[in-house]
Amino acid sequence: xxxxxxxxxxxxxxxxxxxxxxxxxxxxxxxxxxxxxxxxxxxxxxxxxxxxxxxxxxxxxxxxxxxxxxxxxxxxxxxxxxxxxxxxxxxxxxxxxxxxxxxxxxxxxxxxxxxxxxxxxxxxxxxxxxxxxxxxxxxxxxxxxxxxxxxxxxxxxxxxxxxxxxxxxxxxxxxxxxxxxxxxxxxxxxxxxxxxxxxxxxxxxxxxxxxxxx
Numbered sequence: 001x002x003x004x005x006x007x008x009x010x011x012x013x014x015x016x017x018x019x020x021x022x023x024x025x026x027x028x029x030x031x032x033x034x035x036x037x038x039x040x041x042x043x044x045x046x047x048x049x050x051x052x053x054x055x056x057x058x059x060x061x062x063x064x065x066x067x068x069x070x071x072x073x074x075x076x077x078x079x080x081x082x083x084x085x086x087x088x089x090x091x092x093x094x095x096x097x098x099x100x101x102x103x104x105x106x107x108x109x110x111x112x113x114x115x116x117x118x119x120x121x122x123x124x125x126x127x128x129x130x131x132x133x134x135x136x137x138x139x140x141x142x143x144x145x146x147x148x149x150x151x152x153x154x155x156x157x158x159x160x161x162x163x164x165x166x167x168x169x170x171x172x173x174x175x176x177x178x179x180x181x182x183x184x185x186x187x188x189x190x191x192x193x194x195x196x197x198x199x200x201x202x203x204x205x206x207x208x209x210x211x212x213x214x
């Protein structure tokens with residue numbers, strides 16, 4: 001899998017979802033720790049922090065990877081990690097968090113089992129001034145800008161079926177497309193570019209966030 005020539009030097013930073021928890025998440029972490037396969041698989045723990053790039057002595061991106069499946073039953077350890085990592089020295093230009101479950105549901109699927117993610121993680125993201133939250137559970141692509149400025153990017157490239165959405169296809173604050181595909185995030189010290197692409201790689205939506213707009 002992922003054997004394409006343009007992916008050979010691409011590292012993958014992974015986090016577990018609900019299907020992974022049906023098996024052994026520890027084996028995914030061990031695979032990373034032992035450097036097995038091509039060595040591109042990175043998964044330091046069930047939840048962890050990672051920085052990318054430096055600009056003017058500051059981290060360009062500080063990324064927090066959360067296990068939202070575990071979060072449902074015991075949110076405190078991950079909320080503590082979020083607060084500690086986002087307040088660590090370095091003052092990152094962009095604060096990004098990723099997890100499997102979304103913090104706002106746009107699908108017609110049952111949402112009861114994920115209520116803790118919505119009610120406890122979302123306030124934590126806002127408190128820590130997170131710029132972007134990325135999720136992959138809902139089987140369509142979406143980009144939502146909340147009133148406090150937090151951006152929610154939903155990207156799911158697989159699945160046998162697509163979920164039905166409840167949001168309009170496009171408004172000034174919400175983009176939802178019932179399609180498979182992937183997302184691309186480009187970070188510089190001045191802008192964060194969010195791209196949604198379909199399964200053929202065609203750009204279907206783009207949003208540019210400028211740091212001086214904050």
